[in-house]
Amino acid sequence: MTAVAPIFRDRVVIVGGGFGGLACARGLDGADVDVLLLDARNYHLFTPLLYQVATALLDPSDIAYPFRTVFRRSHNVRFRQARVTGVDFDARRVEVAGGEPIPYDTLVLATGSGNAYFGNPALAERTIGMKSLDEALRLRNHVLSCLERAAQATDPAERSRWLTFVVVGGGPTGVEYTGALAELLGLVLGRDFPELPPGSARVVLVEGADRLLGPFHPRLGAYAADALRSRGVEVLLSTLVREATDDAAVLASGGETSTIGARTIVWSAGVGPTDPLPDKEPDGAAVARSRTRRLEVDEHLRIRPGVYAIGDVASVRSGDTGTGAELPMLSPPAMQEGRYVAQTIRSGGEPVRPFRYTDKGTMATIGRRAAVAQVGPLRLRGFPGWITWLVVHLYYLIGFRNRATVLASWGWDYLRRDRPIRLIVRSRYDPVVAALVPDEP
């Protein structure tokens, strides 16, 4: 049995078990401190594959792993499922919803990011995001329900609205989801839905900048646009979504507006940090934030003595001197920051060297045998990029079982050209799904 930890050890509280928080907790596993990991969910989510849950290729359990299983053999890392609502820095306690405050000696804030809508609440209400398992499942059920509704529609205009899918945002998430959605529609129209001829669906990717995949080399962005267009996707660059309603998206491009009738608008155009700190501290001083509202940290990733911020929630600069651009909200910086903070805590809180980010590359997949990967000066695309993407994602996926089942699903998809999972399960969650499957009386 696990021994009860002695009470005189320092207590480290990590808030958030995404890539940053999990890397930090793993780095502290076995160290001479007590670690309490807090998360509102009971599982770590492998977010890079969320779009595959949303497009009926993977099951939720393929990309999620319970924290308690990760730390089952640990003697000093514990998990508690709780949503943190605030931090009392003076009393050194974190406040949690519906529970007693939790004391800490060292605090690591790793609460990640959520959808950001640039102050337009209608966009939040009328679009479906891609940041959580809940959202991915909602999106999957919604899209499948739209196909069932289209199959029943008698009015051609109405049918076309059920069959039009607008994706907002051409970053890695938007590109990956769009590619996978186009493949899903290609697989089921005509075959599973004889009422809906192949090619009757319309997928539109809307990007505000003049190219896709901003963080990548422009040539890879152009390749992604070509690859999507060859799969039947309409790619609209330098275009913004002004408005979203239940059955249309209003677009603006070069001073002109246009409307696309669509029952589905997917939001991947903006994310923002979701930390539990207020904008003003109790003494009236502002919490220091970057222009993107991430928490300002020193070169040792501290926002104050004994309190660290890592991952999407922290504003960390790139470059050898730590003065370059803000690091992107992606898993590699978060993991490196988490490991760095764990190292610092292991050495008694005395940082030996400032944090420096090592860029090991970025990648995104567009579909069957098509992906882009950028590793230093190396730029891969097409089949080589796709194989690289497969290997790296399988390698980073937690747990033998997840790897095996994901590999099996990918193999099925590749060989059979079929998506295994097309169940519309949750009827009360999305208005379209609910209307299609009214609850039993």
Added chain:
Amino acid sequence: MTAVAPIFRDRVVIVGGGFGGLACARGLDGADVDVLLLDARNYHLFTPLLYQVATALLDPSDIAYPFRTVFRRSHNVRFRQARVTGVDFDARRVEVAGGEPIPYDTLVLATGSGNAYFGNPALAERTIGMKSLDEALRLRNHVLSCLERAAQATDPAERSRWLTFVVVGGGPTGVEYTGALAELLGLVLGRDFPELPPGSARVVLVEGADRLLGPFHPRLGAYAADALRSRGVEVLLSTLVREATDDAAVLASGGETSTIGARTIVWSAGVGPTDPLPDKEPDGAAVARSRTRRLEVDEHLRIRPGVYAIGDVASVRSGDTGTGAELPMLSPPAMQEGRYVAQTIRSGGEPVRPFRYTDKGTMATIGRRAAVAQVGPLRLRGFPGWITWLVVHLYYLIGFRNRATVLASWGWDYLRRDRPIRLIVRSRYDPVVAALVPDEP
């Protein structure tokens, strides 16, 4: 591509794609009629394994199969996702929620059963059923959330209520779920939850009759009770649940009442038919129903010319003369009835012989290497019963992929003594889950 069916053929409408409706639709695949299968869900559910989804062993997609995939290659069977709200026998049309009425020449009612609470609405509200994928997922999330709450509870009485699980009903579903729940708790207490010592949970199975597994031979019922007790389950026979509240179940046994503090009460004590017919026909005549409220059918499973009822919704008698006891609400009678009706329709609606049920056996599993199976005079239990159970259930599971992934999950469970899926995903559905994981603002 599939040819458009000629319009002069007879149109068969099958309402409900459970075991009966699916068997009927498959029996009509390729026949000289147009078949439209209607179901409120877009998938066939392998309900005998629902308790394994509820106990974190299988994923929803392992036991559900989309209708459109089943009939992808069919030229005459179509699917439409719709909830049927009534039937106009004179106009020969079925009415659907939110859509135009659908005409039929021949109608097959196969709408199955739902939870029945014997007129006690509080039981419906305070207990969790086991009839649908939605309920199984809710139950899984609920039980896992109770463990998280127990781990956080400071008051011992409160903690014990989070750790007490009452299952009402000792039929096959109740016995199978109870056995699987006891195994799940044995696997995670102490190991995943070091805060909760092994044996700190309490599982109570409450049955109104004086033995478990009513449809089986009494000796198998006694074996099941012994096997559950040896797994730490309290089995209470001749006991009824009078009342259910948020944190207690009130039991009555032999004139005495007692209260068990529990946050979880699972309902498997009663099911009733869920057909879309009213109790009175428009002309004032009563719809003929049996004592259990199932639809009375003639020996050719008709409730009137051209309208058949099969499965849980139909009152069909056993025995060589069709005058025995009502057939149980299980999949084997439903499947035989579905195939019989398909045969009758194929022969132009002229039934050649009355329907007779052939009992091929019943089985239920209690846990690792323990099951009961009754095949004619043969009664298996323990390991032989368990192996029989495994083979039969894998055989009847639809689709190669489902079989492969279910086998993989069972192998994992057996060899690793671990449950792969312990995610608490849906936060808005169950009050306990919602309180543990408050929605983001």
